[in-house]
Amino acid sequence: MSILVFIEQRDGKVRSVAREALGEAKRLASTLGGPVTAVYCGASADGLASLGEAGADKVLAATHETFARYDGAGYAAAVAAAVKAVSPKLLLFGASSIGKDLAPRVAAKLGAGLAADCTSLDASGGKLVARRPVMAGKAFERVAFPMAPAMATLRPKVFAPAPPEAGKAANVEALAFDWDATKPRAVVTGTTGATGGKPDLTESEIIVSGGRGLKGPENFSLVEQLADALGATVGASRAVVDAGWRPHGDQVGQTGKTVSPKLYVAVGISGAIQHLAGMSSSRCIVAINKDPDAPIFKVADYGVVGDLFEVVPALTEAIKKLH
Amino acid sequence: MLQVVCIKQVPDTETRVKVAADGRSLDPAGVTLILNPYDEFAVEQALRVKEQLGAGEVVAISLGGAGVQTTLRTALATGADRAIHLKSDVSSPDALAVAKAIADAIRPLEPGIVWLGKQAVDDDGAQVGPMLATLLDRPCVSVVAKFELAGQTAKVEREIEGGREVVEVPLPAVFTTDKGLNEPRYASLKGIMAAKKKPLEERAVDLGPAHLERVAFELPPARKAGRIVGEGAAAIPELVRVLREEAKIL
Numbered sequence: 001m002s003i004l005v006f007i008e009q010r011d012g013k014v015r016s017v018a019r020e021a022l023g024e025a026k027r028l029a030s031t032l033g034g035p036v037t038a039v040y041c042g043a044s045a046d047g048l049a050s051l052g053e054a055g056a057d058k059v060l061a062a063t064h065e066t067f068a069r070y071d072g073a074g075y076a077a078a079v080a081a082a083v084k085a086v087s088p089k090l091l092l093f094g095a096s097s098i099g100k101d102l103a104p105r106v107a108a109k110l111g112a113g114l115a116a117d118c119t120s121l122d123a124s125g126g127k128l129v130a131r132r133p134v135m136a137g138k139a140f141e142r143v144a145f146p147m148a149p150a151m152a153t154l155r156p157k158v159f160a161p162a163p164p165e166a167g168k169a170a171n172v173e174a175l176a177f178d179w180d181a182t183k184p185r186a187v188v189t190g191t192t193g194a195t196g197g198k199p200d201l202t203e204s205e206i207i208v209s210g211g212r213g214l215k216g217p218e219n220f221s222l223v224e225q226l227a228d229a230l231g232a233t234v235g236a237s238r239a240v241v242d243a244g245w246r247p248h249g250d251q252v253g254q255t256g257k258t259v260s261p262k263l264y265v266a267v268g269i270s271g272a273i274q275h276l277a278g279m280s281s282s283r284c285i286v287a288i289n290k291d292p293d294a295p296i297f298k299v300a301d302y303g304v305v306g307d308l309f310e311v312v313p314a315l316t317e318a319i320k321k322l323h
Numbered sequence: 324m325l326q327v328v329c330i331k332q333v334p335d336t337e338t339r340v341k342v343a344a345d346g347r348s349l350d351p352a353g354v355t356l357i358l359n360p361y362d363e364f365a366v367e368q369a370l371r372v373k374e375q376l377g378a379g380e381v382v383a384i385s386l387g388g389a390g391v392q393t394t395l396r397t398a399l400a401t402g403a404d405r406a407i408h409l410k411s412d413v414s415s416p417d418a419l420a421v422a423k424a425i426a427d428a429i430r431p432l433e434p435g436i437v438w439l440g441k442q443a444v445d446d447d448g449a450q451v452g453p454m455l456a457t458l459l460d461r462p463c464v465s466v467v468a469k470f471e472l473a474g475q476t477a478k479v480e481r482e483i484e485g486g487r488e489v490v491e492v493p494l495p496a497v498f499t500t501d502k503g504l505n506e507p508r509y510a511s512l513k514g515i516m517a518a519k520k521k522p523l524e525e526r527a528v529d530l531g532p533a534h535l536e537r538v539a540f541e542l543p544p545a546r547k548a549g550r551i552v553g554e555g556a557a558a559i560p561e562l563v564r565v566l567r568e569e570a571k572i573l
Contacts, residue, residue, distance in 0.1 A: 069488075070488070072453065072456075072462075072463060072464075073457075073462065076457065096484065097466065097481075097482065097483040097484055098483075100449050100465070101453050101463075101465045101466075102453075103450075104418065104449075104450040104451075104452075104453040104454045104457070105453045105454065105456070105457045105463075107418075107419055107450070107454060107534075108419060108422060108453070108454040108455075108457035108458050109457060111419070111534070112419075112534060113417055113419065113533070113534030113535035114418065114419070114448075114450060114534075114535075115535060116447070116448045116449060116450055117447060117448075129538060132447075133447065133543070134445060134446055134447055134540075135334070135338070135340060135349075135444070135445055135447070136336070136444065136447065137543060138338075138339075138340045138543070139340045139342075139349070139540060139541065139542060139543065140540075140541050140542075140543055141537050141539065141540050141541075142537070142538045142539040142541070143535045143536060143537050143538065144535070144536045144538050145534075145535065145536070146532070146533060146534065146535070146536055147534055184462060184493040185462050185493075186462040186463065186464050186490050186491070186492040186496070187490065187491050187492075188488050188489070188490050189489050189490065189491055190488075190489045191483075191486050191487060191488055191489065192480060192486060192487050192488075192489055193480075193486045193487045194485060194486040198485070199484070199485070200484035200485050202484065203484060248468075248501075248502055248503040249482065251502075254336050254444060255336070255360055255361070255444070255502050256502075258447075262572060263566070263570075263572050273336070273337060273339070274336050274337075277336075280543065280546070281543075283570075283572075284566070284570045284572055285549070286562065286566070292551070297549070297551065298549075299546060299549070300549045301546075301547070301549040301550075301570065302549060302550065302551075302552050302562060302565055302566070302570075303549060303550070303551040303552065304551070304552060304553060304554070304555075304558045304559075304562055305551055305553075305554050305555075305558075306554050306555035306556065306558065307555065310555060310556045311555060311556050311558070311559065313556075314556035314559045315559050315562065315563075318559050318560065318563050319563070319573070322563070322573060
């Protein structure tokens, strides 16, 4: 019995979350057994054999002219058809914007239990147990799956893609599925507000976030310059988003985005419990704040107490000198 | 048009987490329960659509124990017309069980729009909305950041990585709401008084077999203690050094 992995694409390119899910599927296959099968939804099946290098043994390709863009009902019909074809014991998706919308639809079709935004999967005890953050990471729950298939979406940037198997070609098959595109459906007509090529906060490796210590929106240029030097994405605390200095999409925290970068630099952020909840799974946290008692220093790995208007430019310069 | 808003009562985001004695749940002692913050945007948008259309009904529905009636009354006080309490004492029911119970309750109402907050801040699952839409066989758009209704077509924007998608959706449909979609109104004193007289119907539900089994509820692993590396700009050389040599990040 397979492990089935949903392969997300954008503009025909396979996204990193899909490779991360394939990597985890491959690792689990060594305990759970079974081939790793991928199910892909897109406009064309070109180039999919190369998913073999990322860990897929077989690829079921669901192609449809409307699938260039995400269609929840259509993709769900395709994935359900793949499940019927291979009867997997486990079905994985990345917990991306598409994955978080698609996986529940598939779970409802299958009558299966879905663990969302998991940070680890463990098959060692004989049964599969998923671990996932709840309450914005202030707690974790571990869940088991009484029904088959077990379904999970995996938090981006937590799981590693499989070490590439150069030259391995996956066996690609067309997948027939039952879906009526003429029925009333939500149609994506375009995109807007493009953030210009930088990765989304939820998928960023390095993040520099600014808070009220910056005193005004114009001072965010300090954060942006540090972010540029580090190749980082810019985030924000709720206080500065509510004040209108930064858009809501930049907010890190319980009612913003939950992030898991390898480096999180908090500039002028005091560290309210809701902010910490959004970034506490960062691998390394650096805090810069003039208040030595700021709660952020309790979670930071490294702290600098000082005036951010002096410290941040100095850090930016030092980073630039490294390159 | 009849609109349904699905709401959930959750622990306040200020809650400091303590694990209950059973090791599988949050210790409820001292926890304040509130309307899920994302659901406020759902209630508000339903009210705005009702105002735009000049007619129609907004029905609030929530699944949970007796205590959720407080949250349903909040929705009524803000402007919902009536409420349905699906009474279940199951602790942390799985999303599919919840979606099935709600689908069965609201299907006969034939809602033009079903609203939910994008996720509950206790479970962070973001599952019930798309599940409900699938069970009702309706189009669904999740994480809606902008909403306009023209006739029977909604034009919405949904947050995705790196921007937003613009989506056109024929009604009837299901939407889950993101923060920033609108500015939720507060209940007026008049609204609070009126809420006491609005219909709140209680129905016992049997959730059936669980689709997920929670085996543990635990605190996050403790982070290794950090340290202050220095003060002011003078600390920068040491900070860079530790990031390179200890954390091996730069």
